[in-house]
Amino acid sequence: MAAISGALETLRGPAKDDIEAQERFLDIIQDHAGRINRLIEDLLSLSQIEMMEHNSPSERTNLMSIIKGAIEDIEWRARQTRVTINLEDRAQDIEVAADPHSLRRAFQNLLDNAIKYGGSEVSVKIRLTGSPAKSQTVTVSILDNGREFQRNTLAG
CATH class of the missing domain: 3.30.565.10 (Histidine kinase-like ATPase, C-terminal domain)
Structure with missing residues (x-):
């Protein structure tokens, strides 16, 4: 989250008029948002696995x-x-x-x-x-x- 916040601050400030810098910081935001999304999915999967522990699948x-x-x-x-x-x-x-x-x-x-x-x-x-x-x-x-x-x- 810190990387996303920092990139957003830079986009609003020093990189406001620099198209090349904007692209770099948007890539950073996209990469970190993807990581956060995968982390959340992993946590949800782990939680689901723990809830289903010791249940043999019947499906x-x-x-x-x-x-x-x-x-x-x-x-x-x-x-x-x-x-x-x-x-x-x-x-x-x-x-x-x-x-x-x-x-x-x-x-x-x-x-x-x-x-x-x-x-x-x-x-x-x-x-x-x-x-x-x-x-x-x-x-x-x-x-x-x-x-x-x-x-x-x-x-x-």
Whole structure:
């Protein structure tokens, strides 16, 4: 909030007549507003998860439509950084017992991290493997060719 307030003060004062500075400060405001929005969404998701803790989902949902929805949600950010997202949809109409909103949010977070930390012009591949009918398991792999995390930067 301090960065947004500071940028607004500068826009009203020293940058009032400087178009180039206005663009820079509007970008700052937009970036920080996006961060605040994501933080609020994360807090709401965490609160929802805590409220639903230990409740097994009874609802069946189509996994492919959840993943496609998550891709649509972050597609504009991917385009801004020239990130391509490829969904290998060999597996069609897989139904899983899950909370669709939580699952979609999890995929959004994974894709968002690939965009945020992978760099520009990254390719992200989403692959579904397994057969819920035979083995009752499905694996969703999200792979990218972006920058790798150094082991010492990972928590845990």
